[in-house]
Amino acid sequence: MDAVRRRTKLIAATVLLAAFAVAAILLPVPAPAELRAWADDAGAVTPLVFLAAYTLLTVLPIPRTVFSLAAGLLLGEALGIVVAMTATTISAGLGFALARGLGREPLSRLLHRGAVRTVNERLSDGGVLAVTSLRLIPVIPFAPLSYCCGLADLRVPAYLAGTALGSLPGTAAVVLAGDALTGTTPPALLLCYGLFALLGGAGLVRVLRRAPASAGADAAVSGAKPAPGTIG
Numbered sequence: 001m002d003a004v005r006r007r008t009k010l011i012a013a014t015v016l017l018a019a020f021a022v023a024a025i026l027l028p029v030p031a032p033a034e035l036r037a038w039a040d041d042a043g044a045v046t047p048l049v050f051l052a053a054y055t056l057l058t059v060l061p062i063p064r065t066v067f068s069l070a071a072g073l074l075l076g077e078a079l080g081i082v083v084a085m086t087a088t089t090i091s092a093g094l095g096f097a098l099a100r101g102l103g104r105e106p107l108s109r110l111l112h113r114g115a116v117r118t119v120n121e122r123l124s125d126g127g128v129l130a131v132t133s134l135r136l137i138p139v140i141p142f143a144p145l146s147y148c149c150g151l152a153d154l155r156v157p158a159y160l161a162g163t164a165l166g167s168l169p170g171t172a173a174v175v176l177a178g179d180a181l182t183g184t185t186p187p188a189l190l191l192c193y194g195l196f197a198l199l200g201g202a203g204l205v206r207v208l209r210r211a212p213a214s215a216g217a218d219a220a221v222s223g224a225k226p227a228p229g230t231i232g
Contacts, residue, residue: 033182035073035074035182036073036074036076036182039074039075046074046075047075047079047083050070050071050074050075050083051083051086051087053067054067054071054083054084054087054088054091055086055087055090055091055094056091056094058087058088058091058142058143059091059094059095059098059143059146060143061141061143061144062143063141063142064088064091064142064171065174067084067087068080068084068171068174068175068178069174069175069177069178070178071083071084071175071178072084072174072175072176072177072178072179072180072181073178073179073181073182074178076179077175077176077179080175080178080179081171081172081175081176084171084172084174084175085164085167085168085171085172088142088163088164088167088171089160089163089164089167091142091143091146092142092146092159092160092163092167093156093160095143095146095147095150096146096147096149096150096156096159097150098147098150099146099147099148099149099150099151100150100151103151127158127162128158128161128162128165129162130162131149131154131158131159131161131162131163131166132162132165132166133166134162134166135162135163135165135166135167136166136169136170138170142167146163
């Protein structure tokens with residue numbers, strides 16, 4: 001019976017993938033500038049709907065990167081960063097509250113017990129900087145870390161502040177990349193963004209070298225051994 005179910009799922013996935021491939025070939029794909037124009041034509045509805053979708057969907061273990069990229073593509077750099085960071089902070093708070101409400105056992109399938117213990121030790125002082133250091137590491141999944149923090153001995157204000165500070169550099173960089181896809185960003189400004197990203201990356205490497213506990217938390221949350229030199 002299990003073999004039949006696996007075969008059925010494989011066939012369904014193959015058919016779905018083939019349908020997407022055919023649609024991509026036959027249907028016209030709008031250019032990034034056209035998507036921006038459609039979003040502008042929709043007016044104030046676009047940022048509100050996008051904020052709601054970004055907030056609610058990223059409470060689940062769905063990568064935030066695609067939403068941040070879409071924020072820059074549809075809303076532009078300034079509004080995109082504001083909406084993305086607002087959604088990120090609210091989503092983090094919802095994931096935190098969800099974990100606190102459900103407790104440890106219902107989340108045991110999503111989280112390794114060692115992850116909760118490692119994050120709890122890392123955040124035992126409830127400091128903003130501790131949360132910030134964890135959020136700065138891109139490979140730590142956003143939603144599972146929110147769940148772990150919800151199960152840790154951590155104060156809500158410190159958690160939200162640390163999440164906002166730690167998520168801002170990566171979120172802003174992705175939003176700016178999405179905005180650049182429309183071709184409306186001046187090349188000189190893109191060069192400045194690149195320089196800022198390099199400086200931020202250098203600072204992040206220094207933070208990671210000084211905080212090996214962060215890498216342990218990364219491995220615990222993702223359930224894998226941390227790769228050398230790897231840096232949510």
